[in-house]
Amino acid sequence: MVQTTCTQCGSSFEITEDDLTFYEQVSPVFPSTTIRTGNDKKYLIPPPKCCPDCRQQRRLAMCNEQNLYNSSCDLCKKEMISQFQPNQTFPVYCRDCWHSDKWDTLSYGRDYDFSKPFFEQFAELQKTVPAQGRDVQGTLVNCEYIHFAGYSKNCYLIMHADFCEDCMYGYGFKKNIACIDGFYNLHSELCYECIDAHKCYELVGSQECVNCSSSWFLRDCIGCKNCILCTGLRDKEYCIENQQYSKEDYMAKKKEMDLGSYETYQRLKARLKNLELKHTFKEYQGHNLQNCSGNHLYNCKNTFESYDCEDTEDCKYCYQMVLSSKNIRDTYQYGTNLQESLECCICGENGYHILFCFGGHVDSTDLAYCWYTESCKDCFGC
Known part of the structure; x- marks a missing residue:
């Protein structure tokens, strides 16, 4: 392990032996039939001079996701x-x-x-x-106002989204149906104003929930159904403010709340904020993890200092990588079977060995320093 100083912000950061091994592994070889294989000289990628945060800022500086x-x-x-x-x-x-x-x-x-x-x-x-x-991919039906998205139908103003239908005003949507006003909802349906909802159904005004359904205003709940204003519950049903009720009493109290009222909605939303102050949260959100660090990780293995990722393996310093990504470093969005890649932004969908690229899409292989390419192979500076 080597401690070095960031040339941008002056902070100290580490470069491990594993990092150096990765840089050597993905370093290109020229000349050859591809930039990855061959018997000629390998041009080693040097260790980074900027810390991980500054490298991420550099990638985001050229990524306009929200302004159309x-x-x-x-x-x-x-x-x-x-x-x-x-x-x-x-x-x-x-x-x-x-x-x-x-x-x-x-x-x-x-x-x-x-x-x-x-x-x-x-x-x-x-x-x-x-x-x-607009950076959009795949088959789209009635999706004229989406960006950094693909393979969707009847969607409006969703960004960083794929495989969605009947969704509006969302960011980080993946495989959702009829979700509105959400941030990072995955595999969910009929959700409204939810943040980090994973495999949820008919969930409203909730945050950091997994496998929850027919519920309102939950925080950090897993496997819950027919619950209102609850925090930190696991596999519960018919609860209000973390108190257990019978089905009959729960339905009666729910009817009294008048959940269809805007005034009630705002009042209960504020009530949840107060309940959260009394709740003890674990240090990270995620499940089914093996040897990982970061936050909001799902089904990940050997994934370090990464955030909002799903189905990743052997990744580090990755952000919003989903749907199977392997052996990736320093990449912001979006994965979908991306492998052996470094310092990328908005790259994926069956991509392999993509280096220092922006917008490398759809079956792209062996790219270096490319900007907005699709189904390309063995390209440099294009």
């Missing part, structure tokens, strides 16, 4: 919603045009000038190649 603008496609001229402000130096296309044969990406290619820095040339290339107004 009225714009028009620079190719077909139709109105569209775009993540880019109007009047960019590069063209911005709608989804249909960006994926069409009306233009040729390779026509923007240029020879590499070894007398100039790589990043200077890469920045110049970015200023000319058309970008996609």
